[in-house]
Amino acid sequence: MLSAILWDVDGTLAETERDGHRVAFNRAFEALGVSWRWDEEHYGALLQLTGGRERLLYDMQHQPLAPQNAAEREALAGRLHSLKNDCYARIVAGGALPLRPGVRELMNDCARDGVRLGIVTTTSRVNVGALLAPHLGDDWESAFAVVVTAQESPRKKPDPQAYQLALERLRLPPTSVLGIEDSPAGVAAASAAGVPVLVTRSYYFARQPVPGALAAGPSLGSCAGWQPAIAGGNAAADRVTLGQIREWHAQAMARR
Ligand code: XBP
């Protein structure tokens, strides 16, 4: 029985990375007089590492103009990260980054059928609110039975901590929930917690292998391009419904 769907945020609910976080990091660099910038390609490589602060610290190891001293790097990463989040909030204010196709519709299916919703993300809580309030309203949190972010779960994906905490708070076994993710690290986190997981491919993780996912496809807004394929109907014009997700979930459970 599927009782809850746990959503990743960045790349899954919205394409936040290239035009959101990346741009915000660059504005923070500029504002603090830091000489380097992150272009689209370099940011894609840095995304192998989850967590914006972690990404800053890693990148500083390869930036010749970064402070040499570890404590100074930590302090600079902290200032940059906090300013980046302010810049990100300004970018997404007013709904500039839309929810991905099919997301809202699937949330509505769940509300109608009594399937609870949760957020399981490694991003900071302020970023989730900044992104979702323009789309779901200022009381966006009321749409979710559980919200786990970097604040509640400091060990970031691929560590399963965020999923484990969400299951604990929902008082559900992993087999009665389903995760929706876009990245290999997200899939690994869900799988390590025993949670079956579906992948909606995003800009930066369009082709990466996602071993263990029960299904993977380009968008919840279309039945085309999914593996395993969605049978029947006018595939290109349809969307991934809760009924389809229940089917994949039941198949995955039968295989266990
Ligand atoms: C998201 C992340 C985050 C965001 C930026 O991963 O890795 O680091 O890129 O947010 P997921 P912060 O989609 O798996 O949640 O700067 O707050 O880390």
Ligand code: MG
């Ligand atoms: Mg993601």
